[in-house]
Structure formats: C-alpha cells, structure tokens
Amino acid sequence: MPVGTQGSVKATLFRDVEELGAEIILGNTYHLFLRPGDELIARRGGLHRFIGWSRPILTDSGGFQVFSLAERRVIREEGADFQSHLDGARHLLTPERSVDIQARLGSDIAMVLDECLSYPATRDAAAASMQRSVRWAGRCRDRLTELRTAGEVADDKGPRRIPMIGPVPMTSPDRPAMVTNPGQAQFGIVQGGTFQDLRDESADATVAIGFDGYAIGGLSVGEPIDTMYSVVEATARRLPQHQPRYLMGAGTPEDLVECVARGIDMFDCVMPTRNARNGQLFTSEGRLNIKNARYAEDERPIDPRCACYTCRRHSRAYLRHLYMAGEMSAGALNTLHNLSFYLDTMRRIRDAIVFRTFNEFRQEFLRSVSRLPSDA
C-alpha cells in the first residue's frame, strides 16, 4: 500500500498511482484528524470523495503518529493524551475515538488503536503494553459494533440518520457519530515486542475478539532483521490462514519477499516514496543514489528492466540534474519509479505463487537486488 499520509501519495497524482496498479492506499488518521479534520471530511462524504480516490483505502488508528510525532503524550488506560505537532492543541485519542474518526473518514479497512512500544523493551513492559493493546482492541471492536447498528450515514446522497438499534455511547451533540462507509472492515493488531510467547498470547487474544483481518505491529522499529523475520514467521502461523495478514510499516523490497515467504499478505511503507524524494532509487540490481556524481552523464534509465514512465523517458543524467537543481519533478519522477518497483515486486510475487515458482523467484530476486554494492 503506497502511503497517502495527508490524503495524497506524496509527489504523485492519483492517476499515476492508479496506472501503477496500486489497489489500495493508506491514509494516516492522526494527520487527517488534525488537518483538515475528520468532521470536515465526513461532511464532504468521506475520505474517498474528499480526495477523489475511488479504490480501497486503509487507515491506521492514529496511534503510531501519536507515539512518534505528537508532543507531551501521556498514555493511560483510557487512551493517549497528546499535543498536536501543528498547533500544540491537546487531544485525547481513546480506542473509541479512533474508531469514530475512522468511521467519519470511511476507509475500507480501519485499524484498532494499539499501544506502540519502543525498542528495546523489557519483558514486563512488553507484556503490560501488549495486554493494554488487547483491552483497547476489545473496546475498538465494541465501538464499531455499536456504530454498525446506530448513528448517521453520510454518502453521496448526503448525511442521514440510519435506524438506531442501540445507544451510541461517547457521542456528544457537538461530535455526532457519523459513518461514511457502512461496510468498513476492521483489523486487529498483534503486539508483544520480540517475545514470542507474548506475541502468541496477543495473537490468540486478538483472534478471540474476532476481526476482519490481522496485522502484526511493533516490528521494523530497530530490532535485528533476523529477529523481525522470526517473529513474523511464528506470529503469522498463529493467525487465521484465510484472513488477511498485514505487516505494518515494513519494509525493503527484500522484506516484502521474505515476509510473504513467512505468510504476510499486505504491507505499507513510506520507504519507496520517502527515499525517492531523497534521491534513493530501488532497482532490479540494488539501490542507487541519483545524487552520485557518477550518474552525471549516465544515459541509462534508472533500471533497464523497469517499464515505468520515468525509465521509459528519462536518463539517470537528467534525473541527477533535476535533483541537483532542486526541481519538484525530481521527486515526482523518482517516486513514480520507486512505487513502480515496489508494486511490480508484489505483482511478481503473486504471479510466482500462482505459477508455483515462488521459491525460485525468491532466490533469484534476493541474488539480483544485492548484486551491486549500494552507493547510497
């Protein structure tokens, strides 16, 4: 899933994201809640209509940015108290409020609010945090069930009340519940740090609550790569085989292949878009950094095996010039390429699975992307 933090996949137009074959993008609840605001988006008919993207959207819970971006955060059982990084305003993000905000956004997949543990953590801290995340997951599930049976719907026919079956707790007159996508799914998140017995406990408890899909959170936060892979492998195995398994916040192209091999179906990562804006490009023969002087007169495309617009049309020499000259089109062209490489990698993985050649593909891919020394 390309990351569309603030309702836009950075440095791209949605037409290009569609042409690249993205089937779903991710939106960040924290950012959209602060600006332009979930209530404004709900009045405009939900996130799809507001941003002009009709394919699926997954929204995170807002928790990760509260932990990583917001200021003076205080986590209590009720929720996360924090100050906006934009204007310092205080907000309380509870599990219920995260569900409400995502209901207003009307994403196709909403994530539960979890506590994000920093790495490294002691076993006791990881256990306490994981258990709180399980309790929050239960509250998120309850809240979504309430919303599904009561509240208002706003879609392209305008806002209207749908039958109230039960009470809608925590809804105040100034912040009415508003569901812009009645079919919204909800995924639970497995936590537990790098302690596999805690991961197992979290997976079982989360599955017991019952969600439409399951994510593995709290990885790709600084732990050794082998630790990540082994936690992914053991945890994915414990999750229902016929529901989506989503590894949050990973990773490199190699991570995609290695984690699909361990049972993961879905990924999101800012790496292809963020690195593109910094001049780091992914290719079938490893990474290259377009800033490097060696590319000043290099007429080859970024990746001779790539069919994206950037590689069909422009040389490394031109892309280096645009980057050095500070042109916005450098970010745009680099982003097109990196997203193409990531989405193409996922397509090749799917094809290899269908044609039962995944193991050969995996070996060849890993050999290929590590062929050249990175000059990043």
Added chain:
Amino acid sequence: MPVGTQGSVKATLFRDVEELGAEIILGNTYHLFLRPGDELIARRGGLHRFIGWSRPILTDSGGFQVFSLAERRVIREEGADFQSHLDGARHLLTPERSVDIQARLGSDIAMVLDECLSYPATRDAAAASMQRSVRWAGRCRDRLTELRTAGEVADDKGPRRIPMIGPVPMTSPDRPAMVTNPGQAQFGIVQGGTFQDLRDESADATVAIGFDGYAIGGLSVGEPIDTMYSVVEATARRLPQHQPRYLMGAGTPEDLVECVARGIDMFDCVMPTRNARNGQLFTSEGRLNIKNARYAEDERPIDPRCACYTCRRHSRAYLRHLYMAGEMSAGALNTLHNLSFYLDTMRRIRDAIVFRTFNEFRQEFLRSVSRLPSDA
C-alpha cells in the same frame, strides 16, 4: 510557451505538458549554462535528448537572468561580466558566447543577446542601450552564420565534424563550437523602452540585420499596462507580417488576448506556473486564491468550465487542503490547471481568428475573466 527554466516545466511531467497541448516550451540559457552546463548537454546530444522532450524548444539568450539574478554584473561593449548566483564564479557572456551556448543546447529557436534596460529609464539611456542591443544582434547573427558553415555536429549518431567553410572565431580548444541542431532558427529582439521612436529605430535596424522571427523585449517590467499595449501595437505593426512576432515575458490571460489583438503570435510567462505554486489559480471567471478559507468546504472544481485533469477530478476543498498541508501535489495539480487555462486561452484565440469571431471572443473573454472580484 510554458517556461521550463532548468529543463523541466516546474511541478509537471512532460507527459502532462504534452497532453495539455503545449507545442513549444522555453528553456533558460543562463540556468542551463550554469547547471548542468551547456557542454554536458551537448555531449548528451543536445537539450531535447537530455531532457526527453521532442517538441520544439525556444531558449532565451541568458541576458535577462544575468540582469535579474546574477551578482556584480558589469556590462561593457564586449558583453556582460557577472558572477553566478549559485557559486559566485565569474563568467563573461558575450553575444557570440550566447549563440555558442544555445548552439550546444540545440534549441529550435535561439534568441539574440540584448541589453535589458531597467524601468523607468531616461531617453538617453534607452537610446544607448537600444543601439548596443542592435550591435549585439549583428554580432549574434554573424556568429550563427559562422556556426552554420563550420564546426561540429552532435546528434544521435554522436559528435562529428561538419565541413569547415570558414574559421570559427572565439572557439578555443577547450570550448569547441558544437552545433546539436543544425536547423536552429534565431530571433532578433526589439528594444527602446517606452520611447516609440527608439522602438521604431530598433525594429528597423533589427529587421535590416535579418532574423527568422522578431521579439519585443523590455516590456512587462513595471510600465503602465496602457503604455505596454501601445508600444506593442506600434512596434508589432513595424515588424514583418509573415514572420513570428513574440512578446517576451508577458503576461496575464488578458494580456494574451489584448496583445494578439495588436499583432503578437507568441508569448512566454512564468505566471501560470509560478502563481500555481503560490495557490493563485486562473479561471474563466477571474482569479482565485486557493488558500482562502472560503474554499475549505467548496466542492466545486477550480473552474466549472475547465476540462483539465485537476478540474475533472478534484474539488477546491481538497486542493485547499493539499496547499495548507504543504503537499507537493498541490503545486502539481494547480500547475496543471493554470497551464491548461493558458494553453486553452491561446487555442480559443486561434479558433476565433480562424472563424473570424475574434472581436466577439475578445469582448466576451475580458468581460468574463473580470466578472468576479479577485480574492488574491
């Protein structure tokens, strides 16, 4: 002509510039000379090949940026001595060198080096400057004639020597003359400030030298709009009817219509692209500034009469959000719209001329674009 300063029309991809129907873009010799360098571009086969744009390109002489951007410039009869705004390096831009640089770039239309007079200027200053520009125009024409008969050609078959008919003065072994587009045309530039008799003298002298087309320079620099229109009208009338007449650096949409009415065929201006990045949008009912809070929940497109990608897909509310959030896509989407408005205005002008309805079009256009008070 959309302005492609550094080899890129800012915040766009060339695919979009093509789809919008741009038939020619402008490149800035000063910028390309400093970075990545005209010799590098020549080694890569010229500007078209280097940037991946196969339609026509016009390059300016570099003079305007030397006068407006460069530091510590000293103008003498030989040329303009200046320091790069990038690294402070000293350079001497002579008429011959401007021709040589543009020959290396291989644009389809090269401009002569002229002296750019600041406004207001005394009659004496305007006369002296205009006469120097005429002398420089003669030197530019002579230099191009020399290059056309001697030197090297670099195209997609690689650099090779073409028959030497005469000497190539001012070519040193470390900066050989290099012609990447043997069919390059050259336009003269009429100067003379706001003094019509000086304009007339400049026009006659420039036409006497003989160029492939003629530009009017030194306008749109702060003079009253009526002065600009009357100088354009009288000067255009004095230029050959069957060769292109190009008004440099103008202007607003109204300027396009008013100056076509006075005999102008070609324009370039950074206004559509620069203003777009600052949130100012041109519409069939006047300008609007997307930053304005009144657009926060406005579901209408920028211009209901516009068929561009931005207007087909996105609301003012979304575009305001992107702008306020600092997303690069704000600049990209706004630029697409403004370029579309400018290029569409020129298409409508051409259609109106063909169908002999230009006067009605002109009246309706001016009434329409001034209908709403600007909120910029």
